[in-house]
Amino acid sequence: MSRRVARVLIDSPLPQLDRLFDYAIPDELAGECVPGVRIKAPLRTAGRVVDGYVVEIGDEADGDRPLSELDSVVSAAEVLPPRLYALARRVADRAAGSAVDILRLAIPKRQVRVEKQWLAGDPPPAPVVPQGRVEAAHALLAAYPGLAEGLEESGRLAVDAPPRLEGARPAWTALISAAATVVLAAGRSVVLVVPDHRDLDALHGALLETLPADAVVRHDAQQTGPERYRGFLRTLADAPCVVIGNRSAVYSPVARLGLIALWDDGDPLYEEQLAPYVHARDAALVRQELADPDSGETPALLLAGHTRTADVERLVALGWVRDVPAARRYAPNVILSALNESERPGARIPSAAFRAAREGLEHGPVLVQVARPGYAPTLVCADCRAPARCRHCGGPLHAPGRGATPVCGWCGRSATAWTCAACSSPRVRLASSGSERTADELGRAFPGARVIVADNAHPVLEVDDRPALVVATRGAEPIAQGGYRAVLLLDGDRMLQAPELRIGEACLRWWSNAAALAAPGAPVHLVGVGGAVGRALATWTQAAYARAELADRAPLRMPPTARVARIEGDVAAVDRALATLRADVPELPADAVLGPVPLDRQGWPGARALIRFDYSRGAAVAASLRASVVTEAVNARSSRRGSAKSRAPRNILTARLDIVEPEL
Incomplete structure (x- = not known):
């Protein structure tokens, strides 16, 4: 007999669990278990109940196959729509990571009271943008010929923002706000990503001067848990909206996405500090290629800044991103x-x-x-110019004020009666x-x-x-x-x-x-x-400087002219991963691998290696490295079973792609 089966993504950091598991749906949960809801399910290998998400529901003809049943449905809120899972899966595969790690960035922690209010309330209405403000937005976009047309045609655009102030705000906020207004007025959602809270406040103020307040959803790490979860639930609605936030806002699961805009993509704050360490610009590029599952439309992508990163200039040179110059050039x-x-x-x-x-x-x-x-x-010895170091920990000394006693920057101790280790001089100099x-x-x-x-x-x-x-x-x-x-x-x-x-x-x-x-x-x-x-x-020719940087890096195959991956872990695991990579991707050149070099992993001998590869081989390299990570994790779990006191590091092998600063 056929039966209903739920395909579940387990919320676990273990790489070997980064796949969909089939669970039988008990009769008492048949009405509640729908795609996107949070559930609890038994995990036989761990002997416990774990959290997860229902990704798909299907019918299985083979009713005799032994399947575990779902334990419970946590909530009726469908927090994982198909468009969000597709994005998480695509980004994770590109970065040789786990989809659930991406979802942890996209889906905030559940707030029960906020969720109940949202489920009991009416869906938000579609925002109405006054026609006068739409016309004013088009007038602002006219300063960049072809920009409005590119937004309408879902193009990938690079813009050098005007380097000036307009009133109390930078001019770039008005430009991005105008683009968001035009797209929202056409009935499509917008995601705007900025590096820090200062840019977020400036852009938020510019948007509120043009759009209704209920149409703007702020995604901010400084928000409280209920505020952030309330905003996330708003993005699940069918009514379009404008989402503004920092790097993780790029994953906002808005419906009918019409525009993704990044301001100042060269800021290091866009580099995600959690696995799989995906840069917000790379996530935006992946998302721009994904068509909306309901409408089949793809969003426009706008990369704006006062300067041009080498990464964006490479895309412009390839024709993947179109440069949109201003009709009238302005320079400080x-x-x-x-x-x-x-x-x-x-x-x-x-x-x-x-x-x-x-x-x-x-x-x-x-x-x-x-x-x-x-x-x-920075302080140095006044006589021999040797760096002034703390006698306790060897950290650098600095002066907290004029005439103040030097203080160690590492341990915080005051360096009273300090003498130079090289020449025994008691005097320091402000360097x-x-x-x-x-x-x-x-x-x-x-x-x-x-x-x-x-x-x-x-x-x-x-x-x-x-x-x-x-x-x-x-x-x-x-x-x-x-x-x-x-x-x-x-x-x-x-x-x-x-x-x-x-x-x-x-x-x-x-x-x-x-x-x-x-x-x-x-x-x-x-x-x-x-x-x-x-x-x-x-x-004021930052784009030309970026082109020169690309030309200098190309012979060395340094980013972004090539992608760079780093693997590190147990010496034998690194060697096996490199051998597997050579077998899986035989077209890699002989000098693609740098290393491995020795690495001390908390007293455990390890190794690290870099792999340089072309963008066309990115999918094959990522798949091979991910397979090695999973294999080593499974083997390590088997070998440590019954040996809880093993001194070996938890991760036998780790892989990270798109290294910004390659170093061994």
Whole structure:
């Protein structure tokens, strides 16, 4: 006799459970068990009841096959619609990860009271956008010829946002808000993703000026559990809406998705810190290709920023993403400042930049960007210049204030009676200037001027238009009413010395975002930096710099010209995974694998290796590595069974794809 069978995804971190399991549906649950609901099911291998989701319901002709029955249905809320599972499965397969790990990012923790209210209430109505606001949005989009048409045709678009302020908000918020308004007015949903809460607040304010408040759903890690779950349930409704949030908002399961927009995709906050470590841009690219299961439509993709990442420029060069330039180009007044012959060597601020700051203070606030927070982040011996280290843990010492006792940055101990381990000198020297020391020095240079420090310890979102020196670390610059009358970008040479593959690209992004906060015509002084990065900022040709970066990385096969995967774990497991990879993907070149190299895994000998491969081989490489991870996990579980005191690491083998900074 035939019977109804539920295909269930188990909520488990074990990679070998990343598949659908068949369960028989008992008669008492037949009316409640539908696709998308949360359930509890027995797991015979673990001897316990586990959580899961019903993905599919089907009829099975072979009623004699032994199947376990579902234990219970947790809730009637269908929190896993087919479109969300399809996205999670596709993203996980691309990253050699588990679908349930993606779903943990997409589906918040259940809030019973909120869920009951939602189930008892009426479905939300479709939002109504006034025609006047739609026309105003089209007028804004007209500044980029072809942008409105690209949104309507579900295109993949790259836009260099206008680097200026409009009122109290950056101009990019109005541009993205206009795109969202046009798409929502056409009856389709929108997902807008930004890096941090500052961008989120600015964009949220711009949207509320154009759209009804009930049409905007905020997805924010700073929200309470009930607030976040209430917003998630709203995205499950058929009525279109606009979702704004940080990186995990890209998985919002809205119906009839018409637009996915990412602002400033080069920000490292888009890199997911949880397995399978998928960048929000990659998730958006995958989602853009998936057609809606109900309408068959695909959404448009909009990648906007003041700079162009090498990843986006690669897609533009391939024709996969279309560049949409502005009809009228606007660029800040960037000046490359350097010390002249008459100035003291080692001076931090050239006379031209100092003069620009003094003149700017006569009319309003002046922004000074520095590399690091604190007073003196780095100390050295005053005699031999050796780095000052803590005698207890060997950590670096820093000065918390002027004339203060040095403090260890690792253990927090005060270094009283410190002596240099190299020359026994008791004197230290301030080798760098943080935001607080810079503010102290500028306060003495401009007596009577108001000085504001903006960094992680002193968050400042906005400043008024009164004269003030605003000393901010990169990314923490507050918005000034009417824009800054001058911008000084200090410590550029120090920033460029960081040992990172993309440090030039990152510096250009930091400086461009700060320059975009300047008032029209205000001078932006980049101090002590020349070369390709300085020229790109001065001429405002960030896309050309990204193209040059691609050309430099191509011979080395470094990201994003090629994909890079990293595997690490037990030495034998890494060797077996590499041998399996060679057998599964024989077309990999001989130099595709770098390593393996020894790795200490909590006292257990291990190894690490990198694999470089073309995008066309991505699916095969991901499938092979995932199979090796599952095989090693199953074998390790079998070998440890009955040996609870094994010292071996829990994960015998791990794999991570799309490494941003490849290193062995």
